[in-house]
Every structure is written in structure tokens, then in C-alpha cells.
Amino acid sequence: MATKRGRKPTGKPRATRASASLPPEIYSTLQDIAKQKKVSVAWVIRDAAEKYIADQWPLFART
Numbered sequence: 001m002a003t004k005r006g007r008k009p010t011g012k013p014r015a016t017r018a019s020a021s022l023p024p025e026i027y028s029t030l031q032d033i034a035k036q037k038k039v040s041v042a043w044v045i046r047d048a049a050e051k052y053i054a055d056q057w058p059l060f061a062r063t
Contacts, residue, residue, distance in 0.1 A: 022030070027041075034041045 030041050030044050034044045037044070
């Protein structure tokens with residue numbers, strides 16, 4: 001019997017994948033920011049989304 005490969009369970013729910021179309025100039029700016037910070041564009045988008053949510057709904061801020 002073959003063993004399953006993949007991620008080990010962490011107890012945390014898996015992230016949900018989302019797709020969005022962005023104007024070229026916005027994506028280019030995101031790439032520049034990511035390169036400056038030495039992170040991925042996905043990381044920049046997640047960071048921006050978290051900050052936006054915290055700004056819009058401060059009571060839902062993560063702890």
C-alpha cells in the first residue's frame with residue numbers, strides 16, 4: 001500500500017485560493033513592492049487585504 005504524500009495536518013484550516021484580474025500598472029507596482037521587500041506578490045496582496053480589513057472593521061482585527 002502506497003503512502004500518501006502531501007502536507008502534514010497542522011490543525012489550521014487551509015487557505016482559500018482566490019483569483020483577481022488587476023490592471024497592468026497595479027500589478028507592476030505590486031511586483032516592485034514585492035521585489036523591494038523580497039517577498040512574493042501574493043504576500044503583498046495578503047498583507048494589503050489584512051490591513052484593509054483591519055482599517056474597515058477594527059473589531060475584526062486578528063489577535
